[in-house]
Amino acid sequence: MAAGLVISAPASGVGKTTLTLALARAWRHRGLNVQCFKSGPDYIDPAFHAAATGRASVNVDSWAMDRGAIAHLVSRGVDADVVLAEGSMGLFDGVAARGVSGTGATADIAEMLGWPVVLVIDPSGQAQTAAAIAAGLRDYRPGLKLAGVVLNRVASPRHQDLVRHALNEAGIAVFGALPRHAEISLPKRHLGLVQAEEQAEIGKLIDEAARFVAEHVDLDAVLRSAASWSPQPAVNGLNVTPPGQRIALARDAAFSFVYPHMLEAWRGAGAEISTFSPLADEAPDASADVCWLPGGYPELHAGKIAANAHFRGGLRAFAETRLVHGECGGYMVLGTALTDAEGARHEMTGLLGLETSFAKRRMHLGYRLAELAAPMPGHRPGARLRGHEFHYSTIIAQPDMPLAVVHDATGAVIAETGSRRGHATGTFFHLIAEDR
Template sequence: MAAGLVISAPASGVGKTTLTLALARAWRNRGLNVQCFKSGPDYIDPAFHAAATGRASVNVDSWAMDRATIAHLVSRGADADVVLAEGSMGLFDGVAARGVSGTGATADIAQMLGWPVLLVIDPSGQAQTAAAIAAGLRDYRPGVRLAGVVLNRIASPRHENLVRHALIEAGINVFGALPRHAEISLPKRHLGLVQAEEQAEIGTLIDEAARFVAEHVDLDAVLRSAAAWSPQPAANGLNVTPPGQRIAIARDAAFSFVYPHMLEAWRAAGAEIQPFSPLADEAPDASADVCWLPGGYPELHAGTIAANARFRSSLRAFAETRPVHGECGGYMVLGEGLTDADGIRHEMTGLLGLETSFAKRRMHLGYRLAALAGPMPGHQVGARLRGHEFHYSTILAQPDTPLAVVHDATGAVIAETGSRRGHATGTFFHLIAEDR
């Protein structure tokens, strides 16, 4: 039987990921099997989880997924000793309108699974007020249980004593307090953390975080606070149709944003995934019957992509007879051109007429519900797809036939409809699930 725990916080940026990785590695170093999950649509953190635990991590999302899908995904923790679900943003932060099984808030997952919440609190610039915040989170929603807190970025012993005393008076367990420690900060860029596979020293960084947390946090007390959990057999798996039998998928530093559960679902349905690297000027495998370009950071590699004639010509030849689909960054690469942050335009593959620019960055962020007006690989006309959009590019032109009618989580129609032309399709959102 596993011990289940949710790692959350009052807000983003207070240390959830670092604490999750440190706890996972520290317990693994003690010989425990640790399984991690990510609550919400973050596609970067699961790779860090895998680096810390040696086990693949997947996303669980109450806005996009029903309870059966979430149960199926978390059942992979059945053979673990400890199961950790890392939250996103603040504990109760989600969208205003309910989705499939919730609003996308971490609290939904905690309540659904019956796991208590370990809060990371950063009391910088405050003292006793941190206890009021923790008590408010504890009491805000019936059915969500608080295990206790770990304090992060404590300024001094006096600071710790003030905060710790106030928390204890409020009846809240304090499992430890972490002084400021710059050596375990994870590097960031505009879409979040620099990806795990791009950091050669990630193992060393996680080891140092585990050592530091083990020195300042009562690991045994945290483990005792977790809920005994034994997953029930899921009634069914993911409702995912692979886009093809043999899928050529772009995978490198420019094309890396893909949800692990999607790739697993494709494989489980019998599909064969054939990675290739556009940055290495590779072509999609000639035996593939569909090509998929995930999102990533094409804006950081636009010059290389534009110069890689073999990749561009082979993709155009592929699209003459077989479907090609791009998500977000992959969608931009299917377009005519991409203007980088310095205002330099780079020619892309030209399979679609899309023109995008990073010269004037504007954030696009949120859940998306798309009703397909035309088919795309793996999905027919009329399918309702749930996904998430997060990018800073601006559309300069989107002249092709719209792929879908796309709404945000409030029901408002948005301009990022996706496109289709010939065998090429693309969307700005990353697909999470299809409505059953």
């Protein structure tokens, strides 16, 4: 039987990922099997989890997934000793309108699974107020259990003593306090952390984080606070249809934002996936029946993509007879042109008329519910798809027929409808699940 915990915080940027990775690696060093999950729509953190544990991590999302799908996904932790779910943003942060089984908040997953929450609190610039914040989070939602707190970036022993005393007065356990330590800071860029696969020293960084956390946090006390848990049988699994029988998947530093549960569901349904690298000037496998370009960072590699004639020509030849779909960054590469942050315009593949620019960045962020006006790979017209959009590009032109009517989480119609032309389709949102 596994021990389950949720790692959360009052806000983003407090140190949830670092603590999750450090705990996972430290317990692994002790001979325990650790399974991680990510609450919410994050494509980057699961790869860090896998690096720390040696086990694949997946996303669980209460806005896009029903309880059966979440139960199906977390059941992979049945053979683990410890199961950690890392939260997104703050503990209760989600959207105003309820989705399939919740608002997308980490608290939904904690309550659904019955796992206590370990809060990461950064008391920089405060002392006793940190205890008031922790007590407010503990008491905000009945049925949620707070296991305790790990303090991060404490300024001095005196600072730590002030905060610890206030938390003890509030009846909140303090598992440890971490001084500032630059050696365990994970590098960031505009869509979040720099990807694990781009960091050659990620193993050493996680080892140092584990050593540092083991020195300052009572690992045994954290483990004792976890809830004994065994997965419940899932009535329903994931409602995911593969886009084809043999899928050519773009996969490299420019095309890496794809949810692990999607790939697993495709394979579980019998699909074969062959990967190719547009950055290495590779074309999609000619024996595939569909090509899928996920999101990523094409804006950082736009010049190279534009110069890779074999990739561009091979993709255009593929699209003459077979389906091609792009998500977010992949959608931009299917377009006519992409202007980078320095204002340089780069020719893309031209399968769609979309033109985008990063010269004037504007953030687009949030859940998306799309009703398809036309088919896209794996999904029929009229299908209701749930996904998430996060990018900084601006649409200069989107002249093709819209692929879908797209709403945000409040029900408002948005302009990012996706496009379709010939065998090519694209969306700005990343698909998470189809409504049953």
